[in-house]
Amino acid sequence: MSVLVQNLSTGEVIDDYRSGYVVPPASVMKLLTTGAALQLLGEDYRFPTTIEHTGTVTDGVLHGDLFIRGCCDPSLGTKGKQAFLYQWIKAVKAYGIRRIDGAVIADMTMLDGEAQNPNWLCEDAGNYYAPGIFALNYYDNTMNIVLRSGPVGTPAVVMNTEPQVEDIRFINHIRCTTITYDGAFVSGLPYSHERYLTGCVPSNLGTFGVKGDLPNPGLLLARHFTMRLREQGIEVSREAGYIADHNPLTPPRTVVYTHYSEPLSELIRETNVNSNNLYAESLFRYLGTRYAIPGTIHNSQEMLRDYWRRRGVNVQNAIIKDGCGLAPQDAVSAKTFVQLLTYMVRSQYAEAWYNSLPVSGESGTLKSLCAGTELQGRIHAKSGTIAGTKNFAGYIDMPNGDRWVFAVLVNSAPGKAKNIQSVIQQYLLDLYRANR
Numbered sequence: 001m002s003v004l005v006q007n008l009s010t011g012e013v014i015d016d017y018r019s020g021y022v023v024p025p026a027s028v029m030k031l032l033t034t035g036a037a038l039q040l041l042g043e044d045y046r047f048p049t050t051i052e053h054t055g056t057v058t059d060g061v062l063h064g065d066l067f068i069r070g071c072c073d074p075s076l077g078t079k080g081k082q083a084f085l086y087q088w089i090k091a092v093k094a095y096g097i098r099r100i101d102g103a104v105i106a107d108m109t110m111l112d113g114e115a116q117n118p119n120w121l122c123e124d125a126g127n128y129y130a131p132g133i134f135a136l137n138y139y140d141n142t143m144n145i146v147l148r149s150g151p152v153g154t155p156a157v158v159m160n161t162e163p164q165v166e167d168i169r170f171i172n173h174i175r176c177t178t179i180t181y182d183g184a185f186v187s188g189l190p191y192s193h194e195r196y197l198t199g200c201v202p203s204n205l206g207t208f209g210v211k212g213d214l215p216n217p218g219l220l221l222a223r224h225f226t227m228r229l230r231e232q233g234i235e236v237s238r239e240a241g242y243i244a245d246h247n248p249l250t251p252p253r254t255v256v257y258t259h260y261s262e263p264l265s266e267l268i269r270e271t272n273v274n275s276n277n278l279y280a281e282s283l284f285r286y287l288g289t290r291y292a293i294p295g296t297i298h299n300s301q302e303m304l305r306d307y308w309r310r311r312g313v314n315v316q317n318a319i320i321k322d323g324c325g326l327a328p329q330d331a332v333s334a335k336t337f338v339q340l341l342t343y344m345v346r347s348q349y350a351e352a353w354y355n356s357l358p359v360s361g362e363s364g365t366l367k368s369l370c371a372g373t374e375l376q377g378r379i380h381a382k383s384g385t386i387a388g389t390k391n392f393a394g395y396i397d398m399p400n401g402d403r404w405v406f407a408v409l410v411n412s413a414p415g416k417a418k419n420i421q422s423v424i425q426q427y428l429l430d431l432y433r434a435n436r
Contacts, residue, residue: 051198
């Protein structure tokens with residue numbers, strides 16, 4: 001364990017237990033990522049995605065290719081929303097293009113080809129919560145695999161995917177058993193259109209969905225854009241494609257249209273409230289492009305460490321392998337988190353930061369923490385949960401107007417996560433009642 005509780009208003013240490021020891025932070029790791037992104041980019045920053053073309057436009061015909069250049073926006077097509085594609089088509093028509101003598105190409109070259117963090121567990125790769133991270137992310141980088149379960153002992157049947165993914169191939173070992181929960185798992189690697197399905201599902205359940213990652217979201221976006229262009233009367237002569245490797249000798253392009261994401265404050269709120277790994281890793285990878293393009297995981301690690309070191313946050317002993325906390329090698333101390341939280345709440349983006357955190361008993365991943373107690377609504381914090389690990393770090397607003405900053409990190413604890421949370425909740429309530 002690593003624990004530190006401090007009165008932000010007075011500087012008094014309320015409790016300290018091995019606060020300098022580093023332990024796996026799980027999703028509390030997102031605080032390092034979202035804090036750095038907010039400070040470096042600003043709360044109003046919007047990720048651009050540009051529509052560009054090579055060649056020339058003559059008499060309404062584009063003699064060249066139409067490119068979608070990605071810049072790490074995690075929110076394109078989130079929750080299946082595709083209205084933005086029609087805005088893109090409107091812009092293409094306004095530019096004077098009526099036919100494309102070429103193809104729509106997804107440009108994912110801002111990042112290198114290492115879309116899957118090598119520090120993540122193999123068993124996570126291919127699951128919806130651990131998708132590949134690309135310069136072009138789309139549809140939450142997630143597909144819903146529709147299965148039909150039958151009698152006990154029979155294999156579950158793959159019906160289709162939502163969205164439909166061309167060339168996807170499933171090696172299916174899911175069995176229907178007497179279990180009452182979803183025990184199915186998806187595994188696979190980025191760019192590979194082969195996915196392994198293993199585990200068990202309840203028998204005679206009818207059709208239901210299992211989530212997995214999209215193998216190549218940029219290519220899927222290019223295909224969807226091509227389809228919509230054709231539906232709207234713009235002929236595209238070749239099928240969609242993608243490029244993933246940076247080449248400084250590529251032909252010059254002309255910008256047709258620039259699409260912008262929601263403000264960073266909204267993206268960070270989604271990251272922290274719902275503990276969104278895709279959003280966190282996209283921010284993490286984008287920060288690495290501040291060192292060089294194409295961005296690399298190594299550059300992102302060094303950027304994050306260097307940023308906080310320069311702000312007086314002690315990361316000397318911290319181990320930073322990713323931006324979301326999935327890597328089991330990640331290790332950060334309670335003291336580091338308290339220093340970071342103290343810095344952020346005194347920064348120029350303090351309000352956006354504070355509002356990005358879920359609230360105890362009310363929202364996001366803190367909805368069950370301290371619900372119905374004196375601390376409901378008084379804690380703004382980030383939670384983190386992996387096997388045997390339950391962590392919280394954030395702020396507690398006291399009745400007298402003081403604000404506490406705290407980090408409680410519990411690793412390798414016996415029992416279920418909800419039981420570990422109950423112990424942490426009682427600890428926080430005891431501290432609150434003794435000091436209010």
